[in-house]
Amino acid sequence: MDRLAALQAFAKVAETQSFSEAARRLRSSKSAVSRHVAALEAGLGARLFHRTTRSLTLTEAGRDYFARASRILADLEEADASVSQLQAAPRGRLRVNAPMSFGFLHLAPALGDFLARYPEVELDVTLSDRFVDLVDEGVDVAVRIGSLTDSSLVARRLASIRRVLCASPDYLKRRGVPQTPDDLKRHDCLSNTNINITREWRFIHPDDGTPWPVEVRGRMNANSGDMLRVAALHGHGFVHLPTFIVGDDLKAGTLISVLEPYIAQDLTLNAVYPTARHLSPKVRAFVDFLAERFGGDRPYWDATA
Structure with a gap:
């Protein structure tokens, strides 16, 4: 018995409730489809269809087998399509x-x-x-x-994505270097209004990772990380930004990172x-x-x- 052909014949008969229609869609003969289904039933030792002169319906075993066979055929079709698409040129x-x-x-x-x-x-x-x-x-x-x-x-x-809290050397010289997140309450902090609905910056305790939220204030906020970076470079305060924005500035020393153990990298x-x-x-x-x-x-x- 060709197991794949038998599964395809069975599934098509179950879908159409007709041997003739299944044979037409499979481009096969009605007798060939009937042989495949009969061979499948014989191999399983179970009747899959109730047959009368007027109707063709699945048995209880047939309904369960159809559900499983449909998934198998769908997975096989997807596997074929996946290989075909891998060979296709992106366009x-x-x-x-x-x-x-x-x-x-x-x-x-x-x-x-x-x-x-x-x-x-x-x-x-x-x-x-x-x-x-x-x-x-x-x-x-x-x-x-x-x-x-x-x-x-x-x-x-x-x-x-790694985040840093940083400010210019000039700002740190004028205002001092914070030792804990709570020290930021006495500093100018430049917030991104796309991210911070409130002016709460979130840090963590370095010992146990518990949250350490801090309410910050500043004279300037913006909806652009790039604009906040420029403001920090000009000494206007601290920014809390990803390194993909300020990485070159950190390397050049034009911005200095502080409080790194307190910043969650998630x-x-x-x-x-x-x-x-x-x-x-x-x-x-x-x-x-x-x-x-x-x-x-x-x-x-x-x-x-």
Whole structure:
């Protein structure tokens, strides 16, 4: 008995409730389909269909077997499609979303290499710090930083994101170096209004990791990490930013990191995309490219920092 042919014949008869219609859809003969089903029943030692002159219905055993056989055939079809798509060249328009700062500083310089590698792909990139619904807005892939809560998305972790609290040497000379997070209450702190609904900065106790929230104040806030970086470079206060924004400044000594043991390092850089049974070649290629360029626990911007 050809087990695969018998499963396909059985499943098609169960779907159509007709040997004749199943044979037509399988481009086979009614007698061949009947032989496959009969051989399957004989091998299982169970009747799968109730047959009368007017109707054809599944038995209890047939219903259970149909549910399992359908999953097997679907998995086999998906495996075939997956291999076929791996062989296909990435092509078509790819819609990408990324945060503003990371997009300007790191994603934009990398995209030329991606386009050179895949000449049949066209990119449509949007940069935004607001939450983007990938399905509603037709986005194929998004680069996201932080914890992920949308279970309808597939996420691939790319890299760790390290945060620092830093200020210019001039500011530290004038105002002093904080020894604990509570000391920040006496300092100017520059907050990102995209992230901080209140002016509470969150730290941890270095001994046991328990939360240590601090209410901070400052004379300037902005919805851009890049703008806050410039303000800190000019001596206007402390910023709490990822190293992918301030890594070069830390290396050059134009910004100084403080209170490092008190900062929780729990953020990650992720590539996310909507769930799908078959991942398109262009999405697979782009996610693999991001992992190649940015992946690892110590990405290149931390090496400079």
